[in-house]
Amino acid sequence: MIRPTKCKTPRRPAPKKPSSNQKDPVGVYCRVRPLGVEDEECCIEVISNTTIQLHAPDGLKANRNGEFKETQYSFQKVLGIKTSQMELFQDIAKPLVDDLIHSKNGLLFTYGVTGSGKTFTMTGSPGQGGLLPRSLDMIFNSIGPYQAKRFVLKTDDKNGMEVQNQVDALLERQKRENQPTTVPKTPSRQRLDPEFADMINPEEACRVDEVDEDSSYSVFVSYIEIYNNYIYDLLEEAPYDPIKPKWNGGGTPQRQPNQEVIPPQSKILREDQNHNMYVAGCTEVEVKSTEEAFEVFWRGQKKRRIANTQLNRESSRSHSVFIIKLAQAPLDADGDNILQDKNQVSVSQLCLVDLAGSERTSRTRAEGNRLREAGNINQSLMTLRTCIEVLRENQMCGTNKMVPYRDSKVTHLFKNYFDGEGKVRMVVCVNPKADDYEETMLVMRFAEMTQEVEVARPVDRPICGFAAGRRQRNQAFKDELSRRLEERGGPVDAESTQSVMHQLLQNLPPLPASEITDPHDDVTLPASSMVLSS
Structure with a gap:
């Protein structure tokens, strides 16, 4: 089925020493879209929930003298034409969202020829939300009550995170309120673009059960496209040409038909202090709800480059990358404020990539710009295949060839994932x-071939802080309360619960006097803290 890789000196890789970093194969799933016309000739048959079979068309067999034979291919799971968007999400993206909330990275991308259903799988349609909107919905369903106030956590320009105190965050919120276009307000579902409203049935909502209640969370999203091997920020506001301003007499500049918009500037890739790749200068928007995240995504989606080709009326001419970044910061011992230490903040991200479809220019009859776009799309996909081939050869043959990540922006941006920074899934x-x-x-x-590549399992990154002791004390109190209620027997109502809590509180040692009259008093507060922590 796949021609085996030829090694100069065939040998088994040297046995490696046991390591805590185990490896997992890249998870590859296959989704089959329905035929456009019922009586159209079909070349794919679903054999089982893990296997499909390709049949060469009759015309091709006749012209090639039987050169093409029926071939079977296996995947982690095959999702047939009756598979719903919800089932697709449960199998593929839900585990990645669970990992994201537990401080682990993930990469999910769709791959296939033009018109194979990649964008529908990733984005979906009204009533049939795809992987992206369902992932956002699950995130906010899980962390909703534990979100930090806006601007308490902030991204910096070096792919890191900063922590602001409550006062500075409040001042920035007040400042941004006077600039409504900078931070979009959370809209209602009715105000959303009708093409994107009501993507998910509320009955299909998912959530992560085990969320750290002693942490505070903030979500940041960014959206880029890779077009002709250049990176563009889809959320960047395009400025107008200052040389051609026109005024309407009221002091507010208005864009006129002859006023030019400055073309967007391409972005560059950089490496942060942890050797992770990121897009420098990319807009990162803090979002506080599923609806707000939808609005930001759709604003960028309208800027994506699409064109009409012979194979697809709205063919993507670029690779799109939607990045969800989750910052998790521990609370202080009282559980009231975030620790003012950016080194305690854990940042994880989930990258959702909709790759442009590979295509043969002879079939699309591309010319001019379309031909150039198709050439760059095919070249970047070829680089992706080459990187996978080299990774596979290094693992199977024990070689140490350099993987050409830098040959394409797509592979360069995601090299860290193949080096062990998170799970990789392909649809x-x-x-x-x-x-x-x-x-x-x-x-x-x-x-x-991709399924044969193994990626190092990322190491858990626990958050350090003082919250664990508070959580243990709270759990101990809850356990003791449950035990006392069981001893009493009978139904557990509000009155009986209040009675037992009153008894428990009476058993606590009395608090010492806590009034401070002397600014040099260094005894009262430590004595109170000792009693409360006992």
Whole structure:
């Protein structure tokens, strides 16, 4: 099915010493979209929930003298035409969101030929939300009560996180209120773009049960596209040309038909102090609800470069990357404020990537800009395949070849994931129509090869702080309360619970006098703290 890699000196890799960093294969899933026309010739058959079979079209068999044979390909799971968007999310993205909330990174991308259903899988449609909106919804359903106030946690320009005190955060909130276009207010579902409203049925809402209640969370999103191997920020506000301003007499500049918008400037990739790649100068918006995150995403989505081709009326001409960054900061011993130490903040991110479809220019009849775009798309996908091939060869043959991540912005941006910074998942989307057979076969070969690549399992990054002791004391109090209620027997109502709590509180040692009259008193507060912590 896949031609085996040839090694100069075939040998097994040297046995490695036991390590805490175990490896997991890249998770590859296959999604088959329905045929556009019922009586159209089909080249794909779902054999089981893990296997599909490709059939060469009759015309191709006749022309190639039976060169193409039926071939089977296996995946972690095959999702057929009856698979709902909710089932797709449960299998693929939900575990990554769970990891995100537990401070682990994840990378999920869709791959396939043009018109295979990649964007529908990632974004969805009204009533059939895809992986991206469902991931956002699950995040906010889980951390909703534990979110930090806006601007308490802030991203810096070096892919790090800063902590502001409550006063500074309040001043910044008041300052931003006078600039409504800078930080969008949380809209209602009715105010959302009708194409993007009501993506998810409330009955299908998901959440993570085990959320650290002694931490505070903030969510930041960014949205970029990689077009002709240049990176552009889809959330960046395009400034107007200052040379051609026009005024309407009221002191407010208005854009006129002849006023030019300054073209967006491409961004560069940089490496932070932890050797992770990031897009320098990229807009990161703090969002506080699913609806607000939807609005930010849709604002960037409208700027994506699409075009009409022979294969797809709205064909993506760029790779899009939506990054969800979750900052988790421990609370102080009282559980009231975030610790003012940025080194205690844990940052994890989930990257959702909608790759542009590979295509043959002979079929799309591309010319001019479309031809150039197709060439850059195919070149970047070829680099991705080359990186996967080299990774596979290094692991299977014990070689140490350099992986050419830098040959493309797509692979360079995500090199850390293949080096062990998080789980990697790929959804291979296929169109079963016979016309796509040869392109689909290439996609299948690449997908099967990708499954043979193993990625180091990331190490857990526990958060340090003083909250654990408070959490243990609270749990001990709850356990003792439950035991006393069980001893009493009978129904557990509000009156009986209050009675037992009153008894427990009476058993506590009396508090010493806590009034401080002398500014040099260094006895009263320590004595009170000792009693409360006992």
